Amino acid sequence: MNQMKFSGRAAWLAVVLMVPGLSAAMDVADGDSGVLYVNGELTRGACNIDTASRWQALAMGSISSGELSYPGSQAHGKAFHLRLRDCISSGIEEASRQTGEVVRVSDQPEVRISFVSEQDADNPALIAADGAQGFGLRLEDGAHHPVAINHRGEPLVLQAGSDELTFWLYPQRTRAALREGPWRSVVSMRFSYE
Numbered sequence: 001m002n003q004m005k006f007s008g009r010a011a012w013l014a015v016v017l018m019v020p021g022l023s024a025a026m027d028v029a030d031g032d033s034g035v036l037y038v039n040g041e042l043t044r045g046a047c048n049i050d051t052a053s054r055w056q057a058l059a060m061g062s063i064s065s066g067e068l069s070y071p072g073s074q075a076h077g078k079a080f081h082l083r084l085r086d087c088i089s090s091g092i093e094e095a096s097r098q099t100g101e102v103v104r105v106s107d108q109p110e111v112r113i114s115f116v117s118e119q120d121a122d123n124p125a126l127i128a129a130d131g132a133q134g135f136g137l138r139l140e141d142g143a144h145h146p147v148a149i150n151h152r153g154e155p156l157v158l159q160a161g162s163d164e165l166t167f168w169l170y171p172q173r174t175r176a177a178l179r180e181g182p183w184r185s186v187v188s189m190r191f192s193y194e
Contacts, residue, residue, distance in 0.1 A: 049191050050083035050163075058169065065180060068135050068173040077140075077170035082189070084111065084163045112153040113165070114190040115139055119149060122174035131183030134176045139187075142166035149187075 058080050067075035119136075120126040126136025127149055139147040142165065147153070156165060 048084065048086050049189070050085050053082045053084075056080060060169070060171065063171050065178050068171060068178060071173050071175045073173045074138065075135075075171040077168045079166055079168050082113065082165045082167070084165070111156050111165075112192045113156065114151065114153040114192075115147060115149045115187050116190060117149050117185065117187040120174055122176050123172070125149075126172055126174065127169075127185050127187060129171075129183040129185050132179055132181040134178035135171045135173050137185055138170040138172045140168040140170065142168075144168065153190075153192075 058078060060078055063075045067073065115127075118128040118130075120128045123136055125146070125148070126138055128136055139149060141147050141156070147167065
């Protein structure tokens, strides 16, 4: 079989003519024909954080110093949500560092989210607050288990049909003296899919 070589404008025209429906719309006289060879690679996709979840502002509101009267006491918390998209199923087996149990996931996606932030000077398990003093922020997952900051996240299994993960932040008193005033914290999220 003779293969025809196309160059420049003729090659573009040959590709356009092979698109179904497009050639019918173009008034083309009988002539030469060509072949378009197409190849690629299908790879395993990854979950993505939904655009609305990438940048969030969480207003904790006013916290009374009475709620944080002694070291270890916690004030009212607030939830935030991370919405995911494009997740596919996974069959990963992984030992959980916290419980030592093996997590077996046969048909649900598994993700890891690492939270990175400055740690409180008096309690490194807490996220530092910039401004007011004497407390930090405790991070918990949707089941109210503590989430370590500045560490690789534990594997999280999404519930079938759900694309949302919930986390909680709680102001928690440290041993430092309380100093009232406005405060803020910044937490970065690093997302990985397995």
